[in-house]
Amino acid sequence: MILHSAGEDALIAYLGEETSPAISAKVQAAAVAVEAALGDDLVDLVPSYASLLVIYNPLQTDHLSVAHRVREAVAQSDTVSASEGRAVALPVYYDAEVGEDLPGIAQRAGLSTDEVIALHSGADYRVYAIGFAPGFAYLGQVDERIAAPRLATPRQKVPRGAVAIADRQTAVYPAVSPGGWNLIGRCPVRMFDPDADPTMPVSVGDIVRFTPIGRDEYLALGGEL
Amino acid sequence: MALKVTQPGLLSLLQDSGRYGQHRIGLTNGGPLDPAAAQLCNRLLGNPAGATVIEASFGGLQLEVLNDTFICVTGAQMPFKINNKDAERYAVHAVVAGDQLSLDFAQAGCRAYLGVAEGFEIAPSFGSSATVMRENIGGLTGEKLAVGDILDCAEVKQRRLFFINPESQPRYHDTVTVRVIPGYQQQHFSRLQQRRFFSHRYTVSDRCDRMGYRLEGPAISCELEGILSEGICHGAIQIPADGQPIVLMNDRQTIGGYPKIGAALSLDTAALAQLTPGGTVYFAPVTPHAAHNALHLAASMTKRQKLLERPA
Numbered sequence: 001m002i003l004h005s006a007g008e009d010a011l012i013a014y015l016g017e018e019t020s021p022a023i024s025a026k027v028q029a030a031a032v033a034v035e036a037a038l039g040d041d042l043v044d045l046v047p048s049y050a051s052l053l054v055i056y057n058p059l060q061t062d063h064l065s066v067a068h069r070v071r072e073a074v075a076q077s078d079t080v081s082a083s084e085g086r087a088v089a090l091p092v093y094y095d096a097e098v099g100e101d102l103p104g105i106a107q108r109a110g111l112s113t114d115e116v117i118a119l120h121s122g123a124d125y126r127v128y129a130i131g132f133a134p135g136f137a138y139l140g141q142v143d144e145r146i147a148a149p150r151l152a153t154p155r156q157k158v159p160r161g162a163v164a165i166a167d168r169q170t171a172v173y174p175a176v177s178p179g180g181w182n183l184i185g186r187c188p189v190r191m192f193d194p195d196a197d198p199t200m201p202v203s204v205g206d207i208v209r210f211t212p213i214g215r216d217e218y219l220a221l222g223g224e225l
Numbered sequence: 226m227a228l229k230v231t232q233p234g235l236l237s238l239l240q241d242s243g244r245y246g247q248h249r250i251g252l253t254n255g256g257p258l259d260p261a262a263a264q265l266c267n268r269l270l271g272n273p274a275g276a277t278v279i280e281a282s283f284g285g286l287q288l289e290v291l292n293d294t295f296i297c298v299t300g301a302q303m304p305f306k307i308n309n310k311d312a313e314r315y316a317v318h319a320v321v322a323g324d325q326l327s328l329d330f331a332q333a334g335c336r337a338y339l340g341v342a343e344g345f346e347i348a349p350s351f352g353s354s355a356t357v358m359r360e361n362i363g364g365l366t367g368e369k370l371a372v373g374d375i376l377d378c379a380e381v382k383q384r385r386l387f388f389i390n391p392e393s394q395p396r397y398h399d400t401v402t403v404r405v406i407p408g409y410q411q412q413h414f415s416r417l418q419q420r421r422f423f424s425h426r427y428t429v430s431d432r433c434d435r436m437g438y439r440l441e442g443p444a445i446s447c448e449l450e451g452i453l454s455e456g457i458c459h460g461a462i463q464i465p466a467d468g469q470p471i472v473l474m475n476d477r478q479t480i481g482g483y484p485k486i487g488a489a490l491s492l493d494t495a496a497l498a499q500l501t502p503g504g505t506v507y508f509a510p511v512t513p514h515a516a517h518n519a520l521h522l523a524a525s526m527t528k529r530q531k532l533l534e535r536p537a
Contacts, residue, residue, distance in 0.1 A: 005408030007488030008516040010458035012409065019453065044248045046456025048480055053456025055248075058520055063513040129454060131480030134251040134360050138454065138480075174251075175361070192250070194350060194362065200250055 001030075001074050003067055009043065009058040011066055013074060016050040019140050019168070021126055023050045026077075028205045033077035037069045047204050048129040049138075085127065085205035090172065092121065092163050092210045093218035094185035098225065099163065101148070101182035109145045119143045120184060121210045125170060127202050135174030135192025135200050139208055142170050154180035161186045161223065163210070174200075188223035227291045228341065230374040234285030234328065239345060239364040239376070242275035244353035248479045254459065255355030255363060256475050258435065258498035259336050260491070261527060262300035262395065266340040269297045269317050269387045269532065276344025277354045279370070281337045283501075284330035286370075288339075290320045295342040295384040301334030301397060301499060316388035316535070334397035334499040342381035357476050359436065386535040393530065400505040403472070403493040404519070405462065407510050409485035413449045414464075421445060422486060422508055427470065429497075429504040435476040437463075438497055440506055444468025447484040454482040460489035462508075472497060490516050492523055 002014040015030060016023030031047045034054055041061040046053035056066050094117040096102050106113045125139035132138075147168045155178060158164070162173040164181035173179060174192035187210075192200055202208060213221070230237075240263065243256025257263035257280050267276045279286070284303045290296075298305045298314045305312050306327045312318055314337075320326070328337055347354035347364065356364030365374055411419070427442035445468045456479060457463075463471045463483040472489050474497075489497070490511070497506065511519075 004411075005406050005487070005513055006456075007406055007408065007458040007460050008490050008513065008520060010456075010488070012455065017453075044246050046248045046479055048455045049453040051453070051455040053248075053458060055458060058517055059524055062517050129480055130249060131251045131454070131456070132478045134362070136251050204249070 001071070003070060005063065006053060010053055010055045011063065011070060013052045013054065013070060014050060015052065015074070019049050019128065024126055024128055024205065027052050029077040030074045033073035034070055037073035038066065041066065046131065048131070085207050087207050087209065088202050089209050089211050090187050090189055090201070091213040091217070091221060092185040092187050093213055093215060093223060094120070095215065097215075098186035099184035102184045105146055105148050105165070105182060105184065108148070111145065116146050116184070117212055119146050120165075120170070121212050125208045127204050127206045127208060130200070130204055133174060133177060137171060137191065137200070137202050139170045141168040144168065148182040150180040151182065154178050158183065159186070159224075160190075161188060163187050186218065186223060188218055188221035226377055226380055228376045228378060229289045229291055230370050230372060230376065231289050231325070232285060232287035233370040233372060233374070234281055234283065234287075236282040237286045237370040238280045238356040238358075239277055239347055239354055239370070240280045240356060241277045241354045243355050243475065244351055244357070244363070247351050248456070251479055252351055252360060252362065253357055253477055253479055254475050255353065255357040257336070257338065258475055259300055259338070259495040261495060261523065262336070263338045264527060265315070265530070266297050266299040266338040267344070269299070269315065269389070270295060270340050270342050271384060271387070272340065272342070272344050276340065277347050278338045278340040278344070279376075281328050281339060282335060284328050284337070286328040286339070288326040290324040290326065291322055292380040293319070293321045294378055294381045295319055296326065296339065298328065298337055298339050300337035301331040303331045303337045304329040313388065315394050317384060317386045319384070319386070335501050336498055341378040342384050343379045346377040346379070359476055386537055387532040388535060389530065389532060397499045399500065399503075400507070401493065401496045401500055402507045402509050403497060404490045404511045404516065405487045405508050406490070406513050406516055407487040409461065409487060410447065410449060410452060411486055413484060414445065414447050414486055418445050418447070419486070422470070423510055427506040427508070429500050429502050429506060430469075431502045433502060435474055437471045437473045437477055439469060439471045441469055445470065445486070449484045451482045452484055454480045457481050457485070458488055459491060460494050461485045462487055462489060474498065490519060492519060
């Protein structure tokens with residue numbers, strides 16, 4: 001593990017350098033251990049692909065003490081395996097009607113749109129991180145054949161529920177927002193609902209699988225066009 | 226039992242001390258951009274430090290008082306009037322139903338805080354009333370204040386009339402030195418690039434808001450183009466491909482993939498937030514130890530600042 005200063009109230013621990021389930025599991029284990037070790041000195045944690053941002057109360061403790069406790073906690077957490085994430089199924093209506101970039105991805109890959117759908121819905125995705133916006137879960141990794149770079153000009157308005165690909169990541173937009181990811185379908189499940197408990201259907205470490213559904217079923221599940 | 230918004234001004238937001246512990250579902254902090262000014266407002270009013278106040282940016286806010294209470298204004302130098310008569314900032318005033326309050330456009334600074342006795346009564350979302358428009362969370366509706374909004378507050382008949390002397394009030398300048406703890410991807414910026422960053426003058430661009438302040442000046446290059454997305458702390462300074470630094474503020478995204486050279490001290494992001502476009506910024510490196518000393522000193526001075534009292 002490499003530990004760097006982040007700011008006056010934060011340290012960042014790097015547990016690896018690439019996207020992999022093994023490194024993500026280390027991050028998960030480290031988050032659990034750090035939370036226990038810092039107690040009420042801890043303000044917040046941001047687990048991500050290969051790093052853990054540790055935010056502490058700088059009027060209550062200091063960086064040396066936090067660094068020491070984080071190092072010890074992470075060293076001990078290495079021997080503990082991260083808890084297996086839950087399996088979460090998310091229905092998706094894949095169609096050019098709601099996934100404007102689906103034909104483009106198929107064309108670039110030399111595949112039919114059905115083959116793109118089969119590849120996207122045929123894999124398990126790990127929730128590597130949640131952030132950027134409330135409920136935005138970064139899922140990985142998509143098959144290299146359907147990986148697609150971000151749009152040169154982001155769309156002003158991506159609808160809620162849009163299922164999208166950027167490089168080898170995929171995500172469901174939790175709310176209407178601008179966005180530069182490639183749209184391939186629409187999911188009727190709300191990824192972030194402030195009034196629901198839990199507010200999100202997934203958390204970091206969970207395993208997501210997308211299930212293709214038809215237009216009628218999408219509408220029946222509350223999906224909007 | 227309320228104040229009514231008759232003119233919202235350019236950007237007026239309900240804020241408590243911010244929303245903490247919710248990064249794991251992607252929620253940012255929000256909260257006052259100049260927390261010391263918001264806290265001082267609450268302290269003068271005898272409120273808890275995190276009571277909900279209005280953060281008025283740039284000015285133009287007008288309110289009608291619907292019940293007797295006490296109010297106080299701190300922060301940016303916005304001419305403050307009660308029933309069209311000049312009123313002291315940094316002083317508690319008794320107001321009665323029917324009074325008209327106004328905060329005109331800022332003459333120095335950018336963010337002012339208007340508080341009421343016992344704070345505005347706003348139902349918390351995820352533990353906080355802080356308004357984050359980008360997330361549509363907090364405040365009354367997740368949005369900035371609008372004409373006709375009713376801001377509930379208690380009817381209060383008695384309050385000590387605290388104030389502080391003008392010479393003890395913060396002053397706002399158009400140049401700020403932002404102390405920075407080098408960190409994150411700092412080692413991926415060459416010595417030359419780091420020296421460039423810490424020795425040149427930057428200017429606040431038009432693209433500055435509660436998410437981040439984009440600065441203009443000598444471009445800084447990093448040997449990394451992008452990084453695996455990682456958590457972003459308050460004050461983190463991103464260097465995107467165009468080399469123009471962005472200081473990330475209260476409403477920042479919680480995760481991002483641009484390299485960062487370090488993070489600004491919160492005391493200095495508060496000063497930065499009081500600048501307007503065209504303001505001058507210099508960066509100075511400090512150790513985490515020096516940053517903590519500065520924080521403790523500021524906290525202690527805030528606590529020990531002497532309040533004077535007018536007779537009721």
